[in-house]
Amino acid sequence: MLTNRFVNRSELIGIAVLAVFLVVILPLCLDVFRLNLVAKYLTYAFVALGLVVCWGYCGILSLGQGVFFGLGGYCMAMFLKLEASSPENTKIQSTPGIPDFMDWNQITSLPTFWQPFHSLTFTIAAVILVPGIFALIIGAAMFKRRVGGTYFAIITQAVAAILTILIVGQQGYTGGINGMTDLRTLKGWDIRPDHAKIVLYFFEVGCLFVCIFIAQFIRHSKLGRILVAMRDKEDRVRFSGYSVANFKIFAFCVAAVFAAIGGAMFALNVGFMSPSFVGIVPSIEMVIYTAVGGRLSILGAIYGTLLVNFAKTSLSESFPELWLFGLGGLFIAVVLAFPNGLAGIWGDYVQPRIDRLISSRKPGWTAGIDSSVADGAPAE
Amino acid sequence: MLIGHQPKEFLLSVEALTVSFDGFKAVNDLSFYVDENEIRVIIGPNGAGKTTVLDLICGKTKATSGSIHFRDKDLTKMKENQIVQAGVGRKFQNPSIYDDLTVFENLEISFPRGRTVFGALTFTRDAVVRDRVHEVAEMIFLKDRLNVKAELLSHGQKQWLEIGMLLIQDPELLMLDEPVAGMSVSERVKTAELLNRIIKGRSVLVIEHDMKFVEDIAHKVTVLHQGQILSEGTMEHVKNDPKVIEVYLGH
Numbered sequence: 081m082l083t084n085r086f087v088n089r090s091e092l093i094g095i096a097v098l099a100v101f102l103v104v105i106l107p108l109c110l111d112v113f114r115l116n117l118v119a120k121y122l123t124y125a126f127v128a129l130g131l132v133v134c135w136g137y138c139g140i141l142s143l144g145q146g147v148f149f150g151l152g153g154y155c156m157a158m159f160l161k162l163e164a165s166s167p168e169n170t171k172i173q174s175t176p177g178i179p180d181f182m183d184w185n186q187i188t189s190l191p192t193f194w195q196p197f198h199s200l201t202f203t204i205a206a207v208i209l210v211p212g213i214f215a216l217i218i219g220a221a222m223f224k225r226r227v228g229g230t231y232f233a234i235i236t237q238a239v240a241a242i243l244t245i246l247i248v249g250q251q252g253y254t255g256g257i258n259g260m261t262d263l264r265t266l267k268g269w270d271i272r273p274d275h276a277k278i279v280l281y282f283f284e285v286g287c288l289f290v291c292i293f294i295a296q297f298i299r300h301s302k303l304g305r306i307l308v309a310m311r312d313k314e315d316r317v318r319f320s321g322y323s324v325a326n327f328k329i330f331a332f333c334v335a336a337v338f339a340a341i342g343g344a345m346f347a348l349n350v351g352f353m354s355p356s357f358v359g360i361v362p363s364i365e366m367v368i369y370t371a372v373g374g375r376l377s378i379l380g381a382i383y384g385t386l387l388v389n390f391a392k393t394s395l396s397e398s399f400p401e402l403w404l405f406g407l408g409g410l411f412i413a414v415v416l417a418f419p420n421g422l423a424g425i426w427g428d429y430v431q432p433r434i435d436r437l438i439s440s441r442k443p444g445w446t447a448g449i450d451s452s453v454a455d456g457a458p459a460e
Numbered sequence: 461m462l463i464g465h466q467p468k469e470f471l472l473s474v475e476a477l478t479v480s481f482d483g484f485k486a487v488n489d490l491s492f493y494v495d496e497n498e499i500r501v502i503i504g505p506n507g508a509g510k511t512t513v514l515d516l517i518c519g520k521t522k523a524t525s526g527s528i529h530f531r532d533k534d535l536t537k538m539k540e541n542q543i544v545q546a547g548v549g550r551k552f553q554n555p556s557i558y559d560d561l562t563v564f565e566n567l568e569i570s571f572p573r574g575r576t577v578f579g580a581l582t583f584t585r586d587a588v589v590r591d592r593v594h595e596v597a598e599m600i601f602l603k604d605r606l607n608v609k610a611e612l613l614s615h616g617q618k619q620w621l622e623i624g625m626l627l628i629q630d631p632e633l634l635m636l637d638e639p640v641a642g643m644s645v646s647e648r649v650k651t652a653e654l655l656n657r658i659i660k661g662r663s664v665l666v667i668e669h670d671m672k673f674v675e676d677i678a679h680k681v682t683v684l685h686q687g688q689i690l691s692e693g694t695m696e697h698v699k700n701d702p703k704v705i706e707v708y709l710g711h
Contacts, residue, residue, distance in 0.1 A: 303580035305565050309558040316556045319518060320570045320625065321544035322580075330577045 087296050090431075094379050095292060102285045112274040119281045119349040121389035122288060123149075126342025128370040128381035129291055130335030133298060135367070136375035138331040139311035140228070144236030145339045145366050147243050148211040150358030152340025154247075154254070155210055157353035158194060159203035160263035160271075161255075180262070185252030194253075200267060207344040208337055215336030219329035226325070237360050244359040259354025263347065271348060284345045288382070291338050295378050298334065307331055339366075368411045374423025384422055469531070471496050471663045472517070472633060477526035479516060486512045488687040490526070494633070499664045501674045503698075504684035505708050510667045511553065513684070514635050517665075518550040519543045530633065545575065549631030553638050555618035559611035563602050563621060566610050567593045570625035592628060599657065600624035601650060616647035620654065627658050634658070635665045640673060652676065671709075683708060 087095065106118055127145045134140045167176045173183040178190050196202045218239065222232055247254045255261070263271065270276055298304050306327055310317045318324050347353045356362065373384015388410070396403040418424050472494040479487045487509045494500050502510050515521040517528055519540040528535040535543050544550075558566050571592060574583035597603045600620040605613065610621060619639065626634060639655060640648045652673060659677065668674050674681065674695065681698045683690040685708070691701040698704055 298581070301581050302569065302574055302583035302585075303577065305561055306569060306580055308560050309569055312558050312560050313556055315520070316552075316558065317569075318540040319520075319544055319550050319552075319556075321541050321572060321575050321629065323539070323541045323576075326577050327580070 087293075087300070091296065091379075095289070095296075098292075098379055098382065099289065102288075103282070107278070107281070112277055115281055116277045116349065117389075117393065118386070119277070119284055120346065121386050122284055122382075123342040123346040123349065124366055124369055124389065125288060125382045125385040126291060126345065127339040127366045128373060128385045129288075129295055129378060130338030131367060131370040132375055132378055132381045133295055133307075133338070134331045134335035135370065136377075136381075137299065137304060137307040137311065138328060140328055140332060141233045141367070142236045142332065142335065142363075143233045143360070143367060144238075144240040144363050145335065146358045146360075146363035147236070147240050148215060148336040148339035149343040149346070149362075149366070150243065150247075150353070150355070151211040151214060151343065152207045153343030153347045153353040153357065154260070155197070155203055155206040155340075156344035156347035157260040157263060158197040159200060160266065160347060161260045162190075162194065162197055163266070163268075164262060164264040179255070179260070181255040181258070181260075182252055187252045191253055207340055211336045211340035211343075212333050215333045216329060219332040220325075223325040223328040223332075228328075237363070240358065240360050240363050244355045247355040247358060255354075257355060259352055259356070260347075261352045261354075263351050266348065272351065277349070280345075280349050284349060287341060287345065291341065292378055292382075294334075295338075299378070303327065303330070365407070368407065370421075371411060372414050372421050374421030374426075376420055377423030377427075380421055380423025380426070387422070470494060470529075471498075471531065472665075473527075473529045474513075474517070475527050475529070477513075477516060477523055477528060479512060479521060479524045486687050487516065490684075490688060492682055492689065492692065494663050494665060497661065497663060499659055499666070499677050499679045500682060501666045501668055501678040501680075502682050502684060503668065503671075503674060503708065504690070507686075508684040509687040510684055511637055512687075514550060514637055514665070514667065517543075517635065518548055541575070544629065544631075545572075547632035548635065549626040549629045549633070550635045551622050551626055551637060551639060553641065555615065555622050557610045557618055557621050557625065560609065562607050562609055563597065563613070564593055564606040566621055567596055567624055567628050570628045572629055596624045596628045599627065600654065616643045616651075619643065619647075619651070623651075623654065623658070631662065633663045633665065637667045638669065639666065640668065640670055648673075 102122075107115060110118065127149055130148075131142070131145060134142060161179045165177060165179045170176045170178070170180065170183070173180065175183055175188045178187065182190070197206070218236075222228075222235060227235070248257050250256075265271060271280065298307075306317060306322060310324055310327060314324055317327075343353070343357070346357065369385040369388050370381045371384070372388050373382065374380030388407070392403065392407070395406060399406075414421055420427070470493040474493070475491045477487055477490045478485060490509075490513065492500075502513065504510055512521060516523050517535060519535065519538060519542075523536045526536070530543075530546060530548060533546055535546070535548070538546070558569065561569070568585065568589060571589055573589070574580045593606070594603070597606055600623060602613075602617060602621060602624065605617070610618065613621060619642075623636075623639065636655070640651050643651060648670075656677065666674075666677070678695050680693065681695050682692045683698055683701075683704050690707065691698050691704045699709065
């Protein structure tokens with residue numbers, strides 16, 4: 081039926097199942113090391129979630145989400161790095177009180193753009209705003225000129241490449257190819273021991289659900305329907321009186337902010353940030369997670385991310401040189417055979433059976449109604 | 461048809477409009493004026509530039525030179541969505557609807573409220589919207605198909621849906637590109653009836669080949685040929701114009 085609520089019943093069940101899985105089952109079944117791995121995978125789930133909004137709903141394929149993941153991650157890492165570089169911790173350096181990599185690069189005072197990252201409030205704002213505004217600028221420059229499709233994807237790749245080169249090249253300001261390592265405390269609270277990892281895991285899961293609900297809200301608002309309409313007939317949307325560019329910019333910014341939150345979580349949970357999460361290859365991998373999970377499904381993208389990453393970890397341990405071929409093959413297989421990914425398979429094959437099972441067992445159904453009738457019926 | 465008093469200002473004034481595609485002038489120094497509440501039909505042979513004129517008015521194609529004034533606004537300087545918001549609605553030749561959305565959602569998106577990003581996020585489907593959608597759905601014969609995905613409609617129903625999407629926008633100037641093309645005879649009759657109802661109280665610019673239909677609705681007819689006006693006036697005048705008979709009506 082037509083409802084304007086932002087979750088319907090089956091979506092609510094899906095979210096509840098995911099919550100039980102992430103909050104109860106995984107923490108009970110996994111040791112801290114494995115749980116921390118899940119926390120790392122889930123940081124990519126934020127990116128995948130953003131891609132559902134921007135690629136799935138709006139049809140904008142961005143192959144540069146690593147840029148926003150990286151910007152969010154670096155903002156967080158800068159705060160943590162500054163805290164780890166207190167004068168006491170760095171008294172063996174020639175200039176104590178600045179991050180170690182700056183000292184190694186003969187920088188003698190903290191650069192101006194680093195100064196505000198002493199403040200956690202500023203950092204949290206920066207995690208959201210820096211990638212958000214950057215996406216706004218790219219989006220406005222591209223979509224106002226009606227650049228779209230493949231051209232847009234290529235440009236996002238170029239941005240990813242440029243940012244990686246910039247980070248690697250400006251070693252004294254960014255930590256270069258090694259990134260920012262040796263992050264220790266958050267406001268004096270050590271983020272490295274096991275109990276901290278568990279707290280951070282639950283914090284991250286909480287943030288993920290906030291993002292899921294935001295995505296749900298967008299999906300079920302009129303804006304969500306306009307995004308779908310745009311994917312289908314962009315011109316018609318213009319002639320219904322909407323500025324197509326503004327809606328695309330919005331979707332792209334949402335995806336960027338989600339990715340950035342994921343990046344910040346990465347810095348906290350994994351304890352470092354490096355350019356290897358910014359460039360073209362990680363950006364494409366993130367698209368693969370979304371494709372495998374199902375680019376039209378909010379929950380599918382999260383399961384897809386977890387599944388591909390579990391596979392990656394176990395396979396790359398046993399067959400390191402075959403893994404990348406496997407990933408590529410998986411992507412091709414999904415695109416050719418299951419364009420809607422795992423969520424598509426679930427929706428086409430599994431869900432109808434469950435519905436049939438539930439409705440045939442439901443008390444009040446008169447015996448003798450066969451399941452094919454019941455299948456179309458459960459509308460309440 | 462004579463209208464009691466002639467308004468000083470035209471609703472739409474197209475002046476010296478020219479557009480050239482790689483040197484080919486699809487519309488060449490075209491001028492015409494549309495009054496309030498006038499129903500103007502544009503006819504002409506294939507390639508005369510009829511659809512291009514509508515494209516120019518609604519902003520889909522940018523003019524090379526000339527001006528299009530809608531009340532006091534110069535449409536040639538505005539974006540498509542601003543032109544729509546100014547009160548110009550356009551129906552395309554092929555039904556242009558949102559296949560993945562239901563009939564209800566198609567109409568709802570066209571409802572003129574919440575057209576900014578923020579407005580669309582906070583848009584609520586209240587009684588006003590629902591009533592209007594139901595009202596329009598009834599007019600376009602799709603009342604019992606509101607929850608059907610638009611892609612499952614027949615060709616004629618898609619045409620009606622698009623007309624309904626325009627109707628819910630409530631434009632002051634309605635532009636229709638071959639509204640009865642590709643319809644069955646019974647659908648044509650229903651469409652003519654529908655159009656006769658919705659054109660009241662607004663100006664309409666129609667491209668149509670069905671001469672019977674043109675005679676039924678037109679106040680004034682403009683005949684285009686090779687991007688220029690060949691003849692203009694009442695249907696009676698145009699029908700008897702030897703130039704028009706030669707290039708268009710003759711065959």
